[in-house]
Amino acid sequence: MNVKEGREIATFAGGCFWCTEAVFLELKGVEKIVSGYTGGLIKNPSYSEICTGTTGHAEAIEITYDPKLLAFEDLLEVFFATHNPTTLNRQGADAGTQYRSEIFYHSEAQKKTAEHYIALIEKEQLYEDPIVTKISAAVIFYVAEEYHQNYYNQNSSQGYCQMVISPKLEKLRKYYKKLLKN
Template sequence: MDNKKTETAIFAGGCFWCTEAFFSDLKGVEKVVSGYIGGTTENPTYKEVSGGYTGHAEAIKITFNPDEVAYKDLLEIFFATHDPTTLNRQGADVGTQYRSEIFYTTEAQKADAESFIKLLAEHNIFEKKIVTKISKATMFYPAEDYHQDYYALNGNQPYCQAVIAPKMAKLKKNYKSKLKD
């Protein structure tokens, strides 16, 4: 009988190809699924979401063991791997589907996210105001299969090499102790 406890974290921080890659290698993370959340369209497609017509954000749903990785650690990685000061944009990706948003699944996550953002602001970690929204999680729709494990399967593509690889190198350097062997 498996008594391992798990929790769910949901983050939107730009292109899910990027964000998925950062969390897959963390100790305590059991699964990362790319998908859509926060909009009005049921069962949205990538084409609909990327067109900006659904209200959904590209996001990742992380299943993790809180005994092995704390939610606050996930928040730290989330804020270290995207720009939470640009409204509806991450790099060249522009639109509400690329917004910075935390979708909490428990009241404890909401409180942790609020205090984490407050701490970042108090210490002026970012030069500009943090625009990351904190919202109660709604229905999460997994993205099409070809979006899952995208970086792991397509790491040599030009987009991956230009955008994801440098951030992965920084993650591996700065968070080595939190990564799986």
């Protein structure tokens, strides 16, 4: 992906990419989000292949952001606050390796920041169970099918969106006002 000068990329897998995309789209400094697949074994996977849980890919989002407006640490804070980093290969009713919690770093600085952030969360015992979020080097990111892009904003009245995504957005809006675009 070509990135404008002064911009950075962050790649997160936090369960269903519809959820993570909807949350991060609301943050100031976020210029673009692409939903897709990464960390797997086959080239150009499809959604139906990912859903089998056999490709090794995670549903993930690739965020282009302005680090002058939003620090990587802020992205990590929102990431950990809006999904469960203690459940292996599961987010709510979504189960399988494609729904794992993983940070795909694009630089040594991102890697060290993520490692430090997880260590801090564990030291503060913010969760009853241990963090299972993996930290891995970014690899090829495959863009998901068009109907997955900006999914929540185009389908917000759908049951899944109302039951799963809307509560995450409410939490974000309540606790992270300083990070929001509006």
